[in-house]
Amino acid sequence: MKKQIIKPTILPGFMELLPREQMQFNQIIMIIQNTFEKNGFLPMDTPIIEKSEVLLAKGGEETDKQTYSFDRGRNNLALRFDLTVPFARYSAQYLPELTFPFRRYQIGKVFRGERNQKGRFREFYQCDIDVISNRELSIANDAELPSIMHTIFKRIGLKNFKIRINNRKLLNGFLEYLEIFDSTKVLRSIDKIYKIGIDTFKVEMNGLGVTEDKIFSIIDFISISGKNDEILDSLKKLGMENDTFLSGLRELEQTITYMKYFGIPDESYVIDLKIARGLDYYTGTVYETILNDYPEFGSICSGGRYDNLAQYYTIQKLQGVGMSIGLTRLFSLMLEKGMLKESQFGNLTRVLILTMDDNVEFAAGIAEKMKSHGINTQIYFEDDKLARKLSYANKLGIEYVIIIGEREIKNGTLQVKNMITGEQKELNIKDTISALGG
Amino acid sequence: MKKQIIKPTILPGFMELLPREQMQFNQIIMIIQNTFEKNGFLPMDTPIIEKSEVLLAKGGEETDKQTYSFDRGRNNLALRFDLTVPFARYSAQYLPELTFPFRRYQIGKVFRGERNQKGRFREFYQCDIDVISNRELSIANDAELPSIMHTIFKRIGLKNFKIRINNRKLLNGFLEYLEIFDSTKVLRSIDKIYKIGIDTFKVEMNGLGVTEDKIFSIIDFISISGKNDEILDSLKKLGMENDTFLSGLRELEQTITYMKYFGIPDESYVIDLKIARGLDYYTGTVYETILNDYPEFGSICSGGRYDNLAQYYTIQKLQGVGMSIGLTRLFSLMLEKGMLKESQFGNLTRVLILTMDDNVEFAAGIAEKMKSHGINTQIYFEDDKLARKLSYANKLGIEYVIIIGEREIKNGTLQVKNMITGEQKELNIKDTISALGG
Numbered sequence: 001m002k003k004q005i006i007k008p009t010i011l012p013g014f015m016e017l018l019p020r021e022q023m024q025f026n027q028i029i030m031i032i033q034n035t036f037e038k039n040g041f042l043p044m045d046t047p048i049i050e051k052s053e054v055l056l057a058k059g060g061e062e063t064d065k066q067t068y069s070f071d072r073g074r075n076n077l078a079l080r081f082d083l084t085v086p087f088a089r090y091s092a093q094y095l096p097e098l099t100f101p102f103r104r105y106q107i108g109k110v111f112r113g114e115r116n117q118k119g120r121f122r123e124f125y126q127c128d129i130d131v132i133s134n135r136e137l138s139i140a141n142d143a144e145l146p147s148i149m150h151t152i153f154k155r156i157g158l159k160n161f162k163i164r165i166n167n168r169k170l171l172n173g174f175l176e177y178l179e180i181f182d183s184t185k186v187l188r189s190i191d192k193i194y195k196i197g198i199d200t201f202k203v204e205m206n207g208l209g210v211t212e213d214k215i216f217s218i219i220d221f222i223s224i225s226g227k228n229d230e231i232l233d234s235l236k237k238l239g240m241e242n243d244t245f246l247s248g249l250r251e252l253e254q255t256i257t258y259m260k261y262f263g264i265p266d267e268s269y270v271i272d273l274k275i276a277r278g279l280d281y282y283t284g285t286v287y288e289t290i291l292n293d294y295p296e297f298g299s300i301c302s303g304g305r306y307d308n309l310a311q312y313y314t315i316q317k318l319q320g321v322g323m324s325i326g327l328t329r330l331f332s333l334m335l336e337k338g339m340l341k342e343s344q345f346g347n348l349t350r351v352l353i354l355t356m357d358d359n360v361e362f363a364a365g366i367a368e369k370m371k372s373h374g375i376n377t378q379i380y381f382e383d384d385k386l387a388r389k390l391s392y393a394n395k396l397g398i399e400y401v402i403i404i405g406e407r408e409i410k411n412g413t414l415q416v417k418n419m420i421t422g423e424q425k426e427l428n429i430k431d432t433i434s435a436l437g438g
Numbered sequence: 439m440k441k442q443i444i445k446p447t448i449l450p451g452f453m454e455l456l457p458r459e460q461m462q463f464n465q466i467i468m469i470i471q472n473t474f475e476k477n478g479f480l481p482m483d484t485p486i487i488e489k490s491e492v493l494l495a496k497g498g499e500e501t502d503k504q505t506y507s508f509d510r511g512r513n514n515l516a517l518r519f520d521l522t523v524p525f526a527r528y529s530a531q532y533l534p535e536l537t538f539p540f541r542r543y544q545i546g547k548v549f550r551g552e553r554n555q556k557g558r559f560r561e562f563y564q565c566d567i568d569v570i571s572n573r574e575l576s577i578a579n580d581a582e583l584p585s586i587m588h589t590i591f592k593r594i595g596l597k598n599f600k601i602r603i604n605n606r607k608l609l610n611g612f613l614e615y616l617e618i619f620d621s622t623k624v625l626r627s628i629d630k631i632y633k634i635g636i637d638t639f640k641v642e643m644n645g646l647g648v649t650e651d652k653i654f655s656i657i658d659f660i661s662i663s664g665k666n667d668e669i670l671d672s673l674k675k676l677g678m679e680n681d682t683f684l685s686g687l688r689e690l691e692q693t694i695t696y697m698k699y700f701g702i703p704d705e706s707y708v709i710d711l712k713i714a715r716g717l718d719y720y721t722g723t724v725y726e727t728i729l730n731d732y733p734e735f736g737s738i739c740s741g742g743r744y745d746n747l748a749q750y751y752t753i754q755k756l757q758g759v760g761m762s763i764g765l766t767r768l769f770s771l772m773l774e775k776g777m778l779k780e781s782q783f784g785n786l787t788r789v790l791i792l793t794m795d796d797n798v799e800f801a802a803g804i805a806e807k808m809k810s811h812g813i814n815t816q817i818y819f820e821d822d823k824l825a826r827k828l829s830y831a832n833k834l835g836i837e838y839v840i841i842i843g844e845r846e847i848k849n850g851t852l853q854v855k856n857m858i859t860g861e862q863k864e865l866n867i868k869d870t871i872s873a874l875g876g
Contacts, residue, residue: 005750006750006751010488010531016485018535019542023481026481039814040814043460047561048486048561049452070508070509071508072551077449077506093447094456101819101820103816109486123487133820136820144819261802263802313443313444349475365699376477379478381575382571
């Protein structure tokens with residue numbers, strides 16, 4: 001009977017990498033995790049599968065449609081579509097056991113059954129940080145989070161990006177002043193103005209029944225630009241007496257000042273009154289991050305401040321501020337545009353020891369010493385020609401090859417070959433380790 | 439309208455941890471990943487969702503029943519139930535781009551919709567290493583893998599465990615010699631003999647039509663015990679002339695010898711002829727690992743050698759050897775039995791800086807310096823009483839608190855309080871950093 005072979009493929013919209021790229025991806029994950037932890041954020045993880053009634057407590061047709069859900073036993077189950085909803089559920093569930101302010105990070109895969117299109121993923125990594133409290137939370141947090149994200153972007157090799165920052169209270173206050181009280185739809189249109197353009201925005205405003213003069217006021221307002229100080233000055237000069245607006249202005253000014261304290265260089269952040277964020281749970285500061293060379297790519301890191309994180313799971317109000325990197329999309333862009341530097345990541349294995357089966361004992365001893373000095377080491381056990389073994393090291397990008405023969409075992413020395421320069425030396429084990437920087 | 443509150447819960451069979459336990463779990467993941475990489479294993483990741491026809495290519499009623507699967511669009515999708523099947527699919531799919539021997543590791547969640555019972559998880563982490571090749575693979579690999587796992591167990595704090603090792607060819611050869619040719623079912627019974635006991639084993643053998651004298655031969659054979667050398671001697675003295683048996687004996691002897699070379703201490707591994715492994719794709723070496731204090735817990739790390747990894751996806755034969763840790767189960771046992779040492783893992787955040795809103799600039803500068811010396815640092819921004827802030831540090835287990843007031847800013851000094859001893863000193867920033875070992 002002939003066995004049936006099934007074509008090995010994966011579904012569209014799922015990212016899968018070859019080992020070299022996977023190493024680069026993991027390296028970025030490590031940088032993100034390390035930077036979060038360096039700043040006092042605690043790790044969190046939640047199940048990928050939860051009850052649909054819990055994950056979809058908030059509702060919203062778009063989310064429901066995109067969520068992978070299915071029946072199992074008596075339950076309808078769903079795969080998490082973001083890390084915020086599980087975080088809200090977690091905070092409510094373990095409320096008495098958490099210490100506030102609670103600084104948490106979570107890095108993990110989320111799932112959205114989106115229509116298949118380039119640059120959109122159905123399974124992707126989100127990297128979230130949030131600070132939440134059951135009491136008042138200092139505005140300094142709103143400045144610290146983008147400074148942490150800024151550090152990450154620098155460390156992973158992004159050069160040309162800008163964190164755009166705004167405060168929803170400014171927009172809300174301004175719309176109140178214009179006596180537009182159903183502001184949600186207006187904010188959604190503003191949020192996508194970079195995508196739809198001014199003309200479509202006007203049409204949408206007309207559709208909502210906003211008068212011509214008010215539309216121009218809104219456009220004038222969100223177009224205020226300049227350096228951060230200049231924008232803040234312009235906002236003050238508007239002479240608005242609306243409380244919401246004034247509170248937003250105060251918060252934004254403080255955030256901008258603190259961002260300087262946290263070491264974000266001037267060129268990396270800018271007030272942008274067009275940033276509104278679609279999600280309606282943001283109530284203060286909002287962020288987006290744009291790659292200057294690829295503005296059409298959209299935001300690589302977004303977030304904001306909210307008043308009531310866990311409202312669907314507890315009556316305890318939890319206020320907080322959070323930011324999230326959509327890593328899979330960002331990584332695939334970096335890969336496509338050659339933004340990942342080979343030198344920056346390198347190969348995990350630094351030394352390949354070549355040996356015959358009958359000197360495994362000697363080779364194992366050498367490998368143990370290398371590893372105890374922090375040098376990642378692999379032994380090539382198979383009985384192949386030398387040329388094939390050297391080619392193996394080359395293909396994997398391994399920097400050094402150690403060759404062990406009868407003579408070396410007798411003399412207690414090693415033939416150490418640098419695969420980049422081609423240079424080969426006979427060294428003892430101690431000199432080998434120091435030559436490799438161990 | 440009163441908002442409906444949904445009770446925040448997760449499904450049974452899913453592990454979720456509080457931050458302190460999550461830190462310990464992540465620390466173990468880091469140790470595993472680091473040890474794999476130190477030994478030249480390359481990272482791999484595969485989607486959590488794949489097409490059912492691909493994941494379930496092999497079939498098998500038990501697997502099919504336990505797999506979470508559902509329809510979406512025109513496809514039936516499934517969540518991965520192990521990391522071996524995706525690895526087989528991956529190897530076949532990227533065959534021309536892989537360099538053999540291919541050493542890969544993969545750490546990730548897998549899903550099994552098992553009947554809910556204590557100690558069984560529906561979502562759990564597996565940590566796999568495998569070495570595969572399209573040509574012959576040295577038996578030295580069969581010894582290196584358990585030595586890597588041994589290093590991991592030591593590093594995560596397990597003290598009292600034993601790697602049980604066997605070679606399927608011995609059992610197969612012995613059954614051939616007894617002229618029992620339908621060996622699969624016999625092997626399955628042997629595999630669970632620790633669980634079912636000798637009497638039930640006999641009943642099962644009777645059921646398979648194995649004669650009384652052969653049953654006793656099998657029991658005598660698998661009961662051979664002693665030190666490793668003694669067992670090997672006993673096996674030789676059987677005087678078997680069956681080729682399969684002799685090949686298995688040679689391989690087992692080599693593996694045992696090499697395991698010593700790779701530094702596994704004598705007390706940590708033992709030949710056990712009762713180890714068969716249920717899965718029928720193993721063809722040579724097989725492993726299980728038992729915690730001596732909790733033998734009823736079953737194996738915490740298993741694996742073996744196989745001849746044809748990717749047979750359902752390619753005609754290219756790939757031979758290999760692999761081992762896997764079922765981490766979620768192991769971790770939950772360690773948690774329950776107090777096997778995680780507080781001191782071993784500690785807290786991620788070492789310093790909490792206490793400040794008022796109006797000296798955020800000074801505090802941010804201090805935090806930056808601490809972090810640049812590798813000291814994880816958090817600033818407490820909120821305007822609370824000192825007692826509340828100190829209690830926060832205590833609850834989170836943060837070792838040092840730095841207090842900054844007007845006087846300290848003027849003098850350029852810091853009040854450094856050790857939260858464990860209670861000792862408080864006024865130090866400059868340089869001395870603070872060196873006091874903290876930065």
